[in-house]
Amino acid sequence: MITVEDVSHRLGERLALDRVSVDFAEHRVGVIGANGSGKSTFARLLNGLIVPDSGRVTVDGLSTARDGKEVRRKVGFVFTDPDAQIVMPTVAEDVAFGLRRSGLPRAEITRRVSDVLDRFGLGGFDDRPAHLLSGGEKQLLALCSVLVTEPATVVCDEPTTLLDLRNARLIGALLAGLAQRIVLVTHDLAMLASFDRVLVFDDGRLVGDDVPAVAVGRYRELMG
Amino acid sequence: MSPAGLYHPGASVLHRLPAGLKLAGLAAGVTGLLLLDQLWWLGAAAVVVAALHAVARVPARLALAQVRPLLWFGAFLLGAQLLLTDWQRALSVVLTLVLSVALAGLVTLTTRVSAMLDVAETLLGPLRRVGVRPDRVGLVLALTIRGVPVIAGIAGTVREAHHARGSVGRPWALLVPVLVRVLRHADALGDALAARGADDEPGSRHGTSSDRP
Numbered sequence: 001m002i003t004v005e006d007v008s009h010r011l012g013e014r015l016a017l018d019r020v021s022v023d024f025a026e027h028r029v030g031v032i033g034a035n036g037s038g039k040s041t042f043a044r045l046l047n048g049l050i051v052p053d054s055g056r057v058t059v060d061g062l063s064t065a066r067d068g069k070e071v072r073r074k075v076g077f078v079f080t081d082p083d084a085q086i087v088m089p090t091v092a093e094d095v096a097f098g099l100r101r102s103g104l105p106r107a108e109i110t111r112r113v114s115d116v117l118d119r120f121g122l123g124g125f126d127d128r129p130a131h132l133l134s135g136g137e138k139q140l141l142a143l144c145s146v147l148v149t150e151p152a153t154v155v156c157d158e159p160t161t162l163l164d165l166r167n168a169r170l171i172g173a174l175l176a177g178l179a180q181r182i183v184l185v186t187h188d189l190a191m192l193a194s195f196d197r198v199l200v201f202d203d204g205r206l207v208g209d210d211v212p213a214v215a216v217g218r219y220r221e222l223m224g
Numbered sequence: 225m226s227p228a229g230l231y232h233p234g235a236s237v238l239h240r241l242p243a244g245l246k247l248a249g250l251a252a253g254v255t256g257l258l259l260l261d262q263l264w265w266l267g268a269a270a271v272v273v274a275a276l277h278a279v280a281r282v283p284a285r286l287a288l289a290q291v292r293p294l295l296w297f298g299a300f301l302l303g304a305q306l307l308l309t310d311w312q313r314a315l316s317v318v319l320t321l322v323l324s325v326a327l328a329g330l331v332t333l334t335t336r337v338s339a340m341l342d343v344a345e346t347l348l349g350p351l352r353r354v355g356v357r358p359d360r361v362g363l364v365l366a367l368t369i370r371g372v373p374v375i376a377g378i379a380g381t382v383r384e385a386h387h388a389r390g391s392v393g394r395p396w397a398l399l400v401p402v403l404v405r406v407l408r409h410a411d412a413l414g415d416a417l418a419a420r421g422a423d424d425e426p427g428s429r430h431g432t433s434s435d436r437p
Contacts, residue, residue, distance in 0.1 A: 049419055069421065077419035083377075084412030087363075087420070089230055089370050093338045098420050100338075101359065127233035127336075131373035145420070 001025045002046060002153070002183075007055030009041060016041040017052070018204040026196035028176075030212065031185040032219050033201030042201060043157045043185045047075035059153070076146035076180075078156040082138035083131075091133070091141055092117065092126035098149045116148045120174060136167030143174065153181040160188055189216050230369075232333040238280040243339035244346070246331045254324045263312055266319045273326050280334050290329025291322050298322060337369055363422060367413070378405045 003023040009016050017038045033039040044050040045057045048064035048071045057064040059071045079085045088094040095113045102109070117123050120140050125133075130141060139159055146154060156175065160168035172191045175182055184191065192198050198215035200208030200222070208218035233239075238246070260266050277287045298318050305314030341362035348358035382401045386394075 044415075047419060049415055072419065072421050077416075079412065079416055079419075081412060083374060084409060085416040085420075087370060087413075087417065087422075088366055089337050093336060096338065097422075101421075127231060129230055129373070130370075131377065149421075 001060060003056075003058045004042075004045065005056045005058075007045060007052040007057060009045070009050060009052045009054075011041065015204050017045075019055070020204075020206045021055075022199060022206055022209060024197060027181055028195040028197075029181075029183045030192035030195045030198040030215070031183065031201065032187070032189065032192070032198060032215070034223065037201040038204040039185050039199075039201045040157050042199075043077075043155050043183065046153070046155050046183060047072050047077050049077065073149070074151055075153045075155060076149060076151035078139075078142055078146055078154060078159045080158040080161050082135070082142035082162075085142040085145065086130045086138065089129060089131075090126070091122060091128050091130055094130055094141060095145050095148050098145055102149075112148050116144045120144050120147075134167075135163055136170060139163060139167065139171055140174075143171070147178070147180070151180060153183065154178065155183045155185075157185045158187065159184075160186065160191070189219070192216065230332070231336050232280075232282055232286055234281055234334065236280045236334065238276065238330070238334045241334075243335045244343045246335055247340075247343055250327055250331050253327050257320050257323055257327075260320070261313075261316060263316055263319075266316055266323070269323055270319065273323050273330070276330055277326075280330060282330065282333050286333060287326065287329070290333070291325050294322060294325055337366055341366055363417075374409060375402075375406055378402055378409065381405075 001023060002025070005021055007017055007020045020038075020042065031039045031042060041050060045052060045064065046059070048057075048068040051065045051068075059074055062070050062074070064071050086094050088097050092113050095116060096109050099109045099112065104112075114123075114126075117125060120143060122137065122140055122144060125137070125141075130138065133141060139162075143154075143159070154175075159175070160171050163171060168188065172188070175184065175191075176194060184195070186192065192212045192215075195212050198208070198210065198212045199206060200215050200219050202222050207222070208215045210218070257266070257269060260269060274287075277284075298321065301321065302314055302318045305317050308314075344365060345358040345362045348356060348361055352358065379398065379402050382398050382405065385401075386398060
């Protein structure tokens with residue numbers, strides 16, 4: 001269960017989130033809203049990337065402010081731009097990066113890396129320079145790098161925004177098939193059709209919280 | 225294509241040697257090169273370095289890419305040495321430099337960055353007592369290597385944007401937009417590192433770039 005209690009947060013002078021309260025345990029949760037509506041700030045609250053100015057965020061009872069390390073083990077984060085998420089020069093090294101200080105034996109790390117790359121279509125890419133991958137392959141790599149640490153929840157902040165239609169569909173299908181709980185921030189409303197619940201943000205406030213059809217309708221109303 | 229300074233996959237004996245042994249061999253090799261003062265000895269060393277590249281099955285273009293950045297500096301060094309000493313000595317100084325860089329390049333081409341980091345972290349381990357965190361030093365080294373193609377990509381994008389707008393022949397005009405993009409990338413990378421747990425230590429969870437507008 002993820003609980004957001006009466007959270008407000010400023011980014012500079014701007015109130016990015018205004019007294020937001022919501023909790024959810026659903027398997028698939030979408031987050032939509034206009035640019036600057038607060039949805040990315042909301043996403044960053046969920047694994048402690050942002051500690052709110054006021055209010056509280058907990059993941060399975062763990063506070064993101066107090067128990068950040070444990071929260072990040074439970075909640076992985078996929079960013080819009082995979083180039084900013086790739087840390088190591090080659091594919092396998094980047095996936096293994098998150099396990100470097102896990103205490104796992106080297107053989108187990110190699111096995112996990114190999115498994116996740118095979119599962120997401122990057123088998124055989126182990127020693128490829130990450131910067132030579134296509135945009136879609138980079139986003140797959142970013143996803144693999146998060147999933148190899150086996151988080152219970154994956155928060156994705158517009159993971160398909162920079163991708164072409166084919167790669168966007170591929171990433172969308174892969175996310176839909178994951179066993180983990182997914183919190184997906186997106187402008188691609190079609191991706192949310194099969195989701196359990198969709199949150200709508202506007203001007204820092206949570207203004208909609210419903211099944212996809214109703215929530216998307218509310219969003220369309222807001223957009224005029 | 226594998227640019228200079230990046231791992232070239234392979235299964236040769238050199239690829240399989242432990243990174244620590246290769247780095248020790250590199251240190252010994254460069255020391256040995258510095259002790260050679262006869263041109264014919266350096267010629268023999270060049271044959272050995274070329275043979276090592278062949279053993280590692282490194283393509284000639286990649287091997288040359290490791291020393292190509294030395295072209296202008298080597299020419300300058302040769303000219304300066306010729307003013308100070310005889311041509312044999314001048315040539316041996318330049319050859320020593322080129323062979324040392326070629327050897328270092330060979331170690332880079334046959335060793336994964338993660339293996340290098342493991343060695344660096346082990347060697348820096350004793351410095352923990354004076355507050356140095358070897359894992360952080362290793363991370364900085366990895367990010368530096370990773371940063372080269374990223375910054376090159378940013379510079380390429382900005383250059384293309386300038387060309388598309390008809391602005392050509394003013395390379396200094398690229399400086400500010402490249403710098404701004406690099407700083408933005410650094411901010412985003414900081415968030416990604418925090419999200420991936422690279423920053424995890426007690427009380428370290430405040431003030432990522434996400435807290436800035």
